[in-house]
Amino acid sequence: GDSVTQMEGPVTLSEEAFLTINCTYTATGYPSLFWYVQYPGEGLQLLLKATKADDKGSNKGFEATYRKETTSFHLEKGSVQVSDSAVYFCALSVAGGYNKLIFGAGTRLAVHP
Amino acid sequence: DTGVSQNPRHKITKRGQNVTFRCDPISEHNRLYWYRQTLGQGPEFLTYFQNEAQLEKSRLLSDRFSAERPKGSFSTLEIQRTEQGDSAMYLCASSLRSGAALPGELFFGEGSRLTVL
Numbered sequence A: 001g002d003s004v005t006q007m008e009g010p011v012t013l014s015e016e017a018f019l020t021i022n023c024t025y026t027a028t029g030y031p032s033l034f035w036y037v038q039y040p041g042e043g044l045q046l047l048l049k050a051t052k053a054d055d056k057g058s059n060k061g062f063e064a065t066y067r068k069e070t071t072s073f074h075l076e077k078g079s080v081q082v083s084d085s086a087v088y089f090c091a092l093s094v095a096g097g098y099n100k101l102i103f104g105a106g107t108r109l110a111v112h113p
Numbered sequence B: 001d002t003g004v005s006q007n008p009r010h011k012i013t014k015r016g017q018n019v020t021f022r023c024d025p026i027s028e029h030n031r032l033y034w035y036r037q038t039l040g041q042g043p044e045f046l047t048y049f050q051n052e053a054q055l056e057k058s059r060l061l062s063d064r065f066s067a068e069r070p071k072g073s074f075s076t077l078e079i080q081r082t083e084q085g086d087s088a089m090y091l092c093a094s095s096l097r098s099g100a101a102l103p104g105e106l107f108f109g110e111g112s113r114l115t116v117l
Helices: none
Strands: A003-006 A011-014 A019-021 A023-026 A031-038 A045-050 A056-059 A062-065 A075-077 A086-094 A107-112 B005-007 B010-013 B019-024 B031-037 B044-050 B053-057 B065-068 B075-079 B088-095 B112-116
Touching: A003 A086, A011 A019, A019 A107, A023 A031, A023 A086, A031 A056, A031 A062, A045 A062, B005 B088, B010 B019, B019 B088, B019 B112, B031 B075, B044 B065, B053 B065, B075 B088
Parallel strands: A011 A107, B010 B112
Antiparallel strands: A003 A023, A019 A075, A031 A045, A031 A086, A045 A056, A056 A062, A062 A075, A086 A107, B005 B019, B019 B075, B031 B044, B031 B088, B044 B053, B065 B075, B088 B112
């Protein structure tokens, strides 16, 4: 079945460090790919998305590129801030699946000043 | 606040009791989803409504679970005869039908945490 695998956390970084959170997927169809973020005490929010191969999603300084050949959608940010501390979830949605999302286990990011 | 609202935010109950959670989606959203999230895991799909019709149920949704969306607006998720394994965060999300929204953009509530003693 369809699934998402992302790197285990926690990831602990100093402010202004470079961030990469790895995400790979398995899908029978041609999925859309997403990163959702959950800040402490808040609900999940869409961070960015990509709907076809080689698309780059970006938002708030975060980027991820849809790589069909490696079935990956790694999240990157060049310079993290303390306010980026949150749990990040990679997810996929299969075409025709009425927006049903399949999530990875989440990666907790802690950024220290 | 016009986001997705869930109540109660936290419910503690004894094993064997029934519990009900309510979700009020964003008013113009016709799609509604329930997910379950356990500690250290990502959300797992439970069920999906388009308007009042329940169109898919996960095999995670045992016979003790029932969800309704009677008028295509709010939804309830009832768990009968709760077990300790039901302890989790129950998340509700809503979205517009595809074609009227970005694919996969679900709007989540803050969740209802269930603790079964």
